[in-house]
Amino acid sequence: MPEHQGSILIIDDDPIVLDSLAALLREEGYDVETVSTFDATIKSVNRGKLDLVITDMNMPDTDGFELLRAVKARSADINVIIITGYGTIESAVEAIKMGAYDYLTKPIIDDEIRLVVQRAMQQRALLRECVTLRSQLDERFGLDSIVGHDYKMLRVFDLIEAVSASTVNVLIDGESGTGKSKIARAVHHRSDRRDKPFIEISCGAIPESLLESELFGHARGAFTGAVSDKKGKFAAAHEGTLFLDEIATASPGLQVKLLRVLQEREFEPVGSNKTLKVDVRVIMATNVDLEKEVEAGRFRQDLYYRVNVVTISLPNLSERIGDIPLLADCFLARYAAQAGKTFDGFSDEAMQSLQRYGWPGNVRELENAVERAVVLCRERTIAVNDLPPKVVEVANRVAEHDGDAVPMTLKDALADPEKRAIVAALSRHNWCRQETAAELDINRTTLYKKMRRYGLDRPAEGKTVGRAVSAGVAD
Secondary structure, eight states: OOOOOOEEEEEOSOHHHHHHHHHHHHHTTOEEEEEOSHHHHHHHHHTTOOSEEEEESBOSSOBHHHHHHHHHHHOTTSEEEEEESSOOHHHHHHHHHTTOSEEEESSOOHHHHHHHHHHHHHHHHHHHHHHHHHHHHHHHHSGGGSOOOSHHHHHHHHHHHHHHTSOOOEEEEOOTTSOHHHHHHHHHHTSTTTTSOEEEEEGGGSOHHHHHHHHHOBOTTSSTTOOSOBOOHHHHTTTSEEEEESGGGOOHHHHHHHHHHHHHSEEOOBTOOOOEEOOOEEEEEESSOHHHHHHTTSSOHHHHHHHTTEEEEOOOGGGOGGGHHHHHHHHHHHHHHHHTOOOOEEOHHHHHHHHHSOOTTHHHHHHHHHHHHHHHOOSSEEOGGGSOHHHHHHHHHHHHHHHHSOOOOHHHHHHHHHHHHHHHHHHHTTTOHHHHHHHHTSOHHHHHHHHHHHTOOOOOTTOOOHHHHHTTOOO
16 A cells, blocks of 8 residues: 555545545545535544645535635645536636635546646645744744853843844844854844845955955956856845855955945946845944954944944853853754764763863854764763863863962952052052042042051152062062
8 A cells, every 4th residue: 555645635515526536546645534515624624634625616505615715714735626517717717816726627537636636745745844944944043042041142132132123234243153143144033034035145255356246246248257147145135134244354345335235225236337226134243343443444434333233242152151051062962963872961070171161262162072072972971081182171271270279258369459559559659648549549548548458658768668578569
């Protein structure tokens, strides 16, 4: 017997047609149910297990159009094939407009119904695949996919929520590896443009001579090798989102064109006089301080203010140490599933090493470290030896340094630097308390109390303060 190919409901008031069509489709491997009334049809549809409905146009208690409306109202993704013995072009067109998959006339030819049913089932499978892919996109690019409970990341989440529904330009800044591309996709995915294109381009990865053509396209013959017209990224992202990474690397000439397209939403392809209009939301990212680039004359001030409507600043991983266990566990689950392995997690020593390391490569470096550990680990628990040697070495040095420190209160820890600062200020002002207090931005009474606390007396000529010397500070 053929394997199960899908579920079909056949509706006809003629028992002979009903039984013969059902027998034909069962032989093809379909799970077939037959009914002859409108009420029975609705009950079957409401059970929610159907892939396809085949119905006769003329029924005692209804017609094919009414039944089509009822089925589509309850489950819009079920395909419906209408069969009639008195077909007309007008009724066929009307049925297709109402959402019917196909419209067939009697007598039914076996090969014809087989082919139509097969195609309807294939379309149904594609729709299901689209739903699955959309669910995977939600999981991968939705806000829930961004891991973090540090207050700095919570602020990022709030900004994503706030700007997603608007069309304002967004600037994302942060060091390499902090997840700028992921944030840009999350903004797009939560916006009204989520069903439209998301186009990403790294300005620093494309030679300057080709970047303008990549962004705006070119006309045939615009330069050597331009053998045909080419649509650029702006045109490809029409009604969607364009993400420009490493925007600080754009040349002065390109910055002028970017400013125009951001202001006017129009541009000309390279080598063309034709002006194109686009509806594009632009998100830009940078790993350098654009404000300093403006001050240095390397980035246009007017473009900076145009792109810097809303800025989302991503913290370094070293600034959100509390998120490292969450991220590490997330990456472990992902790569363990890909490798077909099962892990209980990280050992305490391994997790401590992950949290002591500085992560100059940020989240991307942590992800790579966990992926490496998954590949190399032969046990159910990720141990220190499974981590990259550099991570372990740096973590051990940090641990040794921490172990040498003498436990003390915060007040005691701040006392020595405060004492040094007071002695240095007194020395600069020849121990004049009024001038010293003004420099330190405290009143004279507070300064006097601190001098008494630290035993600071004005030294004799040519001598140092005894207690100050013990702190390593000369007058």
